[in-house]
Amino acid sequence: MTGPDLRSFVSRTTALISATPPSTGRETRAWIVDPLLETLGWDRHAESTITDTTVEDVHLEYVLAVESVPVLFVAVEPYGHDLTDQRARNLLEAMAWTGVDRAIYTNGHSVAFVAGTTDADRLLCSLSSLPDHESSIEHYTRAAATKRLETNTEDAVARRLAVNRSSVTEAMTDQLVAAAGDSYRDEFETATDRLLDRLVVSFADNDSERFESVSDDVALEFTEPSHEHPSTDSSAVSRASTGDESGGGSVDETPIEADTNSEVIEGENTAETSSSEPETEPETDSTGEDTSTNETEPDTEYVARFFNDRGSIGAVGHSRSEQALVSVAEYLFERGLSGITVPWSPDDDSVPTLLNDNPQRATGEPMAAPRELSNGYSLETAGDADAHARIAEALAARAGLRVMLTGDWESAE
Structure with a gap:
């Protein structure tokens, strides 16, 4: 992806929307989201691309992969609908559990970019302002994902298992039923599901922050729309970081205003675990x-x-x-x-x-x-x-x- 590629996409798409806005979720994907993904170097028709799936209770329109390793989640609301607080939180929870550290959440008016699995960097900007954030958006391209991904690692195994757990659970349960009979299908399914939970944990990064719950401990603030956004848009997503070593506790939020010229995502997520805090910092328990x-x-x-x-x-x-x-x-x-x-x-x-x-x-x-x-x-x-x-x-x-x-x-x- 280059700057001209992004500007060309924005020019074509805004002209299309001005003439005939999408009226359904399917049109939003076909007219806006699919061309955006293509501009970022992704092939939604690739064999490794998963469409219309559910991961950790959040519906995803696309799960994009590099060499079968999931690397980018894409969630889409129909054009004219708000980005919702609850779905954004569910998306962050799915990222924390699976280890997939890039996500795009859009309704065609605004595009939210999320990087990281704990202290996630978030940027929400209008479609027309995408070229102003080229260096940030570069981190969501297929080229960038390919460059940073190591496919033969335990973390890559954890991602595959977490994203494909439904199909893996079904296949393993069917094998057990074929061997032992259908009377205990529910028990086999429960045991298989728990096995996959443990496998995901054991193959993922051995880091307590990796497994923090973000759906409740991180509050997303959606503020009033800026003048550059249509009235249906939520215009800002806050950047939140947990400040309690225990894995819970207070949340320090710094709002990121939409359509600013500042670059929010300058590089890889650098969240540190509690064990890496400077020894000079006082340690506090849950009571302070x-x-x-x-x-x-x-x-x-x-x-x-x-x-x-x-x-x-x-x-x-x-x-x-x-x-x-x-x-x-x-x-x-x-x-x-x-x-x-x-x-x-x-x-x-x-x-x-x-x-x-x-x-x-x-x-x-x-x-x-x-x-x-x-x-x-x-x-x-x-x-x-x-x-x-x-x-x-x-x-x-x-x-x-x-x-x-x-x-x-x-x-x-």
Whole structure:
């Protein structure tokens, strides 16, 4: 793609829209999106291109690949329809889980470009202003994707499995049914789905930030349209970065105004994991308490990924198992634990109180290692990594979710 290519595309497309605007989603794709992808060097008719599919609960019009490795998601709204907050969040969640680090979301009026899987760079500009952002848009071309992609890596395997999980699950389930009979098809499908979850995690980058949930922890702000946009457009998408080492917590948002001349995406995403933060920075837990010490951060990672009946919904992680447990509790109180009655412990009477509205057990004795949560409850965090894993699993079960514990939690089992 060159500057003249982009300007030529914009000139042809704006003339077409002025004469006869698209009236359906199919026309939006055929008249605007397909020519844009061709300008960026993509062949939507390529054998490796997947069309009209669902990945992690988000519908995608295109999944574009290089040598069968998915590298670009494309989501399209019909011309004249708004870009929606919810679909944008789902798109970010799908990127975080699959590792596909480029996406385009457009309605024909505006084009949102997203790069990265955690601290994602986002740029929303009008169709007419695309040439003003040529150096940013260059990162979404097939040539750029080919240059940066390594196809024979574990991450590439994770991408293939994550994007094609529906077809892989169906094929594996059919094989099991053929071997053992149809009576337990549902059980085979559930087991296969869980196997693929674990394979995706094991082949993907071993990085807790890679698995952070962005659908709830990152808020996209769609502001009022600028004067350059038709009234149906959302005109700005904020750039958000998580500021809590625990994998959750506060979000620092800096709006990116549409159609500015500043280049938002200057290169590859450079989000760092919590373990790479400078040692001079104080470490805070979910309550804001300073827990820093003079000791070097351990080279460990405890990751908890959560699932409901539909699939993955998010994850948290930390370099210390007790802090990861705190993050698990904070996450679950937003998604199912809020109605719990305290003091609470699992059904096993031998297990002391794990949650209470004060740092005491139900017997009145003090907790061994209480940590105050953001809602004021106290969480028992005594024990080693294996004990923390059992508590995390008990909390997830009480919230009605399934949790997969990976990283150093696996070695602690």
